[in-house]
Amino acid sequence: MQKLDILYLTDLYYKAQGRNYYEEDLYITSQLKDHFNVLIGHPQQAIDHIDKADLIVFRNTGPVVYYQEYFDQFVNSVKVKNTPTFNSFDGKADMKGKQYLLDLYAQNYSVIPTVEKIEDLDRLPKSDQYIIKLKNGADSIGMQSVSKEEIANENLDGKIIQPYIDFEYELSFYFINNEFQYALYAPDKHKRWELMPYEPQSLELDFASKFIEWNNMKCGIQRVDACKLKDGSLLLVELEDLNPYLSIDLLSEDKKHFFIDNFVKALTALKA
Structure with missing residues (x-):
């Protein structure tokens, strides 16, 4: 059977705090090459x-x-040419900015309370500190922490407002299509990229799965980032549905093989 040709887009030189993008993608492509013809390309030279x-x-x-x-x-070019992509570009979450956090909060989902107007602050839990994020931002670009007194002087155009949340730790759930793969967590909330394997309970998996079901993507890898509160409940921090970093180097060999096997199956199914 002839191998499929994959154009694997990654920026091997992108610098991110606590993450080595290039190591992750070099590992993944080293595994995919046994199943596909892999051409590695830069995202700004893809068309x-x-x-x-x-x-x-x-x-x-x-x-x-x-x-x-x-x-x-x-995105327009691949649609015109009808070229399958993984992830598919039909996500409703971070792929399209932070509007989904506003929408989900308004619909009473378990997300960090989020508004975008100063006059809506009374819809948030009372807080002495607020986090301001760019509505179309990513990777903590433009994030600010301001006091209750300072926020009235901020220009909030194109931004969202969230209260400071005193959580226990952050945890992330990783999915291929709608299938759970593994979870990681940051025991020290001040070192969010120092992650360890995590075995989620069934209620925690149910929490994460609800957001995967809500997003209803055709295909792709998604990461559900949540914070655990002192009472044991979870709140969604973000749903990364475009190009989530996987921290795959932290997995056991068995978990790595499990993930890669499912990744290969998902990619093969796109051209079945």
């Missing part, structure tokens, strides 16, 4: 190479806000 691929894998490409116009052209 000219679409015709060389049976399918495109969009991985650790950095925040697309840095090259939004090119990314929009790329």
Whole structure:
């Protein structure tokens, strides 16, 4: 059987605190090459190479806000050419900015309380400190922490407001399509990228799965980031549905093989 040709998009030179993008993608492509013909490409040089691929894998490409116009052209090009992509570009979460946090909070989902107008602060729990994020931001770009007194003087155009949440720790759930793969957590909330394996309870998996079901993507890898409160409940921090970092180096060999096997099956199914 002839191998499928994959255009695997990644920015091997992107620098992110606590994460080595290039190591993760070099490992993944080293595993995929046994099943596919893999061409590694830069996300800002992808359009000219679409015709060389049976399918495109969009991985650790950095925040697309840095090259939004090119990314929009790329998405349009793959749609016109009907080239399968993984992830599919039909997500409703971080792929489209932070509007989903406003929407989900308004619909009473278990998310960090979020508003975008100063006059809506009374919809948030009382707090002496607020977190302001760019509505179309990613990777903590433009994030600010301001006091209750300072927030009235902030320009909030294109931003969202959240109260400071005193949580126990952060944890992340990783999915391929709608299937749970593994979970990691940061025992020290001040060192959010020092992660360890985590065995979630069934109620925690139910929590994460609800957001995967809500997003209803055709295909892709998604990461549900949550924080655990002192009372044991969970709140959604973000749903990364475009190019989530996987921290795959922290997994046991068995978990790595499990993930890669399911990744191969999911990619193969796109052209079945």
